[in-house]
Each structure stands twice: as C-alpha cells, then as structure tokens.
Amino acid sequence: xxxxxxxxxxxxxxxxxxxxxxxxxxxxxxxxxxxxxxxxxxxxxxxxxxxxxxxx
Numbered sequence: 535x536x537x538x539x540x541x542x543x544x545x546x547x548x549x550x551x552x553x554x555x556x557x558x559x560x561x562x563x564x565x566x567x568x569x570x571x572x573x574x575x576x577x578x579x580x581x582x583x584x585x586x587x588x589x590x
Contacts, residue, residue, distance in 0.1 A: 541557065548556075
C-alpha cells in the first residue's frame with residue numbers, strides 16, 4: 535500500500551538544499567506540546583462541587 539508523502543511541493547522547483555532545510559526545520563520541532571499534569575491536593579478537591587465531606 536502506497537503512503538502519502540509527508541511534504542508536497544505545490545508550486546516551483548526547490549533545490550535539494552531548500553528541501554533539506556525545510557525538512558530539517560520540520561523534524562527538529564517537538565511532535566506535540568506536553569501538558570504538565572499537576573496532582574490536585576485534597577484541600578482543592580474538597581472545594582469542588584459534589585465533593586464528599588471528608589472531615590467526619
């Protein structure tokens with residue numbers, strides 16, 4: 535099964551150096567931003583709607 539190309543030149547004829555430069559820039563970027571997941575404290579959880587009272 536043939537795969538689609540990752541990059542497609544729509545207009546013009548870039549040189550090998552230009553294609554190499556754009557490929558280098560694209561592949562040097564991180565894939566996706568990593569979201570930092572911070573644990574929620576019990577105190578913060580207790581203030582949320584629907585939280586069960588834990589002080590009993």
